[in-house]
Amino acid sequence: MPKLKIGDTNLFTVQNVENHAYILSHEEANIPMEKHEATESLKPGENIEAFVYINHDKNLAATMKEPYIDQYRAAFVAVVEKKECLGVFVDIGLKKDMLVSKDDLPHLKNQWPHIGDKLFCYLKTAKNQMVARPVSRFRMLEFIRPKRTLEKDETIKAYVHRLSDEGLVLFSEEGHEIFVYYKHTRKAHRFGEALEVTITIVRDDLHYNGTLIEQKELVMEEDAQRIMNYLEEHKTMDLHDKSSPEAIFEVFHMSKAAFKRALGQLYKAEKVSLEKDKTRLK
Numbered sequence: 001m002p003k004l005k006i007g008d009t010n011l012f013t014v015q016n017v018e019n020h021a022y023i024l025s026h027e028e029a030n031i032p033m034e035k036h037e038a039t040e041s042l043k044p045g046e047n048i049e050a051f052v053y054i055n056h057d058k059n060l061a062a063t064m065k066e067p068y069i070d071q072y073r074a075a076f077v078a079v080v081e082k083k084e085c086l087g088v089f090v091d092i093g094l095k096k097d098m099l100v101s102k103d104d105l106p107h108l109k110n111q112w113p114h115i116g117d118k119l120f121c122y123l124k125t126a127k128n129q130m131v132a133r134p135v136s137r138f139r140m141l142e143f144i145r146p147k148r149t150l151e152k153d154e155t156i157k158a159y160v161h162r163l164s165d166e167g168l169v170l171f172s173e174e175g176h177e178i179f180v181y182y183k184h185t186r187k188a189h190r191f192g193e194a195l196e197v198t199i200t201i202v203r204d205d206l207h208y209n210g211t212l213i214e215q216k217e218l219v220m221e222e223d224a225q226r227i228m229n230y231l232e233e234h235k236t237m238d239l240h241d242k243s244s245p246e247a248i249f250e251v252f253h254m255s256k257a258a259f260k261r262a263l264g265q266l267y268k269a270e271k272v273s274l275e276k277d278k279t280r281l282k
Helices: 139-140 216-234 244-250 256-268
Strands: 010-018 021-026 029-034 047-054 061-062 073-082 087-090 098-101 118-126 129-136 155-163 168-170 177-181 196-200 207-211 272-274 279-281
Touching: 029 061, 047 129, 087 118, 098 118, 118 155, 129 216, 129 272, 139 155, 177 196, 216 244, 216 279, 244 256, 256 272
Parallel strands: 098 129, 177 207
Antiparallel strands: 010 021, 010 047, 021 029, 047 061, 073 087, 073 118, 087 098, 118 129, 155 168, 155 196, 168 177, 196 207, 272 279
16 A cells, blocks of 8 residues: 555455544554544445545644645635634634644734735645645646736736835736836735736746726825825825825835826815925915
């Protein structure tokens, strides 16, 4: 009989039937399988295939149900729990949710995924532990490859896979990689967050650039209102049309060009006055 593989499907013989479990026999171990983990009624002597995993008590357990991921298959799995001292737990279709270690999450905890977010993971087994590990950006094609090419101006749902120094790396459920510069965002985002991204550049059939900003005219109205909200609270601001892009981005999370368009709109509407080193609410 082949070597017992943890985190994978194995061949067993049903050795015994107890009140609440089947005892599965393998030459390397006898493993209990709770009856509700069987997909059919079993009898002693039957040969079956079952998936072996490490349960909450750090013991080997078996199930005939197929998990969403294993050591060789990866998928988007939903976050179901967060523990700051450990990381987050994801639903992989088993009785036990799997930990994604804090070591595999962003350093800043405000970038950690929320419950309901999705991470593209596979199972990793080491010693007496089993965890879910996010697939690295450059290994994605080993697990998922798009079957179609996206079009410019197409909007698609994608998940934040990495927060780099310059922007967000997103992947669609089909496997398209989409890069969004921070200047094309309007707020801070987090690992695993689902976003509606609009394609701006088709680099090839796998890689794209995108934006999270709406059409320019709609965004200008939104940006102008954000500036008005700020001025209604503070009356004046040190930002003006000659301010640095960094200073503008720090306060409003928008590019200097977008800020100037919105400020110009407010000026034409006679809602603000522009002074040498500040902007004042009229």
